[in-house]
Amino acid sequence: MARYRPVLCLASVLTLLPCSGAAMAQNAENGRRLSERWCTECHAIGAAPGKLNGVPSFAAIAARESITSDMIASFLLLPHATMPNFPLSRDDARDIAAFVLETKK
Numbered sequence: 001m002a003r004y005r006p007v008l009c010l011a012s013v014l015t016l017l018p019c020s021g022a023a024m025a026q027n028a029e030n031g032r033r034l035s036e037r038w039c040t041e042c043h044a045i046g047a048a049p050g051k052l053n054g055v056p057s058f059a060a061i062a063a064r065e066s067i068t069s070d071m072i073a074s075f076l077l078l079p080h081a082t083m084p085n086f087p088l089s090r091d092d093a094r095d096i097a098a099f100v101l102e103t104k105k
């Protein structure tokens with residue numbers, strides 16, 4: 001029986017990683033770079049003024065009471081009608097979400 005133990009250990013490490021890893025993998029600095037490249041065409045990010053009328057600034061999005069980084073990340077990954085769809089990885093979407101929430105005043 002003893003020789004099965006390492007396998008069990010490894011399995012539990014692997015199932016735990018995605019949970020703890022996801023939060024730590026958020027990198028708002030990467031999110032800022034991606035946002036400056038993809039989002040400033042329409043959204044005001046940070047102090048920069050928005051370029052398109054009626055588009056909420058990142059600060060305004062972050063200020064919504066019920067918003068979570070999960071909501072922003074899944075919004076970016078799912079197809080949406082009013083905004084272009086971006087070829088973002090899950091990690092990129094999380095990083096952008098972290099950055100959006102950081103712009104909250």
Ligand code: HEC
Nearest residue numbers: 035038039041042043055056061072075082083084086096
């Ligand atoms: C071509 C213009 C355009 C670009 C580029 C754009 N957006 Fe948007 N975005 C919009 C518009 C328009 C809305 C408002 C949608 C609505 O309220 O129906 C919106 C809404 C949002 C929302 C709020 C959704 C909600 O719950 O109301 C988020 C979050 C968002 N954008 C994030 C981003 C991010 C991050 C990027 C860059 C990766 C980006 N957008 C790039 C036009 C754009």
